[in-house]
Amino acid sequence: MASLLAQATMLTHFAFLAYVVFGGFLAWRWPRAFAPHLVAVTWGALIVTVPWLDCPLTMLEDHFRRAAGQPGVGAFIDTYVSGVLYPTRYVLVAQVLAASVVAVSWLGGYLRWRGARGTGARTHRMGR
Template identity: 30%
Template sequence: MYLFLTQLTVVFHLLFILFVIIGGFFAHKNRWVAIVHFGALAWAIYAELSPGVVCPLTTLENYFGQHAGLSTYKEDFITRHLIPVIYQENVTYSFQVFLVVLVICINVIAYRIRWNQKDRNS
């Protein structure tokens, strides 16, 4: 059961990261999506740029993984292929800042498209 919960948390973590990156493209569908997206984006920027901040999903993954008896992330397909995407090794702080700026730019474009569509529909 703990192995399944570990895998489920890793998948959810990846989906959260994808939502942070491209969620702005879906924000025009519903206002609540934009509100949730802004919160997720703010958290991701804070967590990425603040030393020592650990995402609650990471804590949950570690908890479930420890109870599942996982000593590494090499035991199964999901963690073998998703963990390296979520937790990249040897990433410098400058590269982290670059990634944050890139995510912000992607979302500015997404919201700009949303505003342009809204202007055309008015």
């Protein structure tokens, strides 16, 4: 059971990372999605930049892995992402690319919101 919980935590962690990178596009359709995405991006940036800050999902996965008699995974990104999805030497490139995707999603959301607000389309779409 602990091994299954560790796997579920790992999948949740991947989902969170995908949300951090791509979640801003949800605000294009649902503007209220911007606030939770801002919180997720802030948390993700802190986890990557503050060395003493530990991610609770990593700690939870490690707990379940140890309970299953397996070794802990350590840093999630170092274990599952860097060196797996892209070569380790491209960590900075991957971070800049992820930040760029977030910035594009926020800029696009802002432009859509501003354009809809200016034309009255936003209130029409919402049925008002």
